[in-house]
Amino acid sequence: MRRQTLHVAFGAAALLFTVVALYQGLRLNRALQVNQAIASAEDRVRDGKGSGVPSDAPQAVLARALALSKAGDHDTALKAYNSLIPRGPMDDVGRAALFDLGNMYLRQGIDLGNDGAAASLPMIELAKKRYRDLLRVDPGDWDARYNLERALRLAPEEQEAFAEPENEPVERRRVMLRGMTTEDLP
16 A cells, blocks of 8 residues: 555656656747747848847847847837837837837937937937836836936936926115115115
């Protein structure tokens, strides 16, 4: 009886480990497919071909958007980044997309800054907004804090716009000075 119980326990453990090994194998296969999609997305952007990225691999879409951004196709990259940023709870890919989108705007603002402040200011403001959105989701993201600080140095915000209105001094119409009359004043 004891031997039979031992065989059943061993069989159950072997079955459990087989299921775990199959699950890990499927995860490895999925990771390899995503890595292959990322590599092909970067190659396709470099060659100027279509995307060919499966829509169920957000990491591949993120890699494609980053490659498009570096290649200078900012409009297509913006669409790809926006497709990755969820409206609800933010996952790792969404946070990375938000950060990379802020970086794209900041790079554009720095590049346009050579032409003039009027052209670069809107891009830097968009970068600051994206970094703030990311910091609302993940306040401990030091990379976003650093880049927000860089953006704030490039385009500081007016403190007067955020300050509460101070009590303005009451205007007095008649000022009386000792020893002077109104005719003595200019």
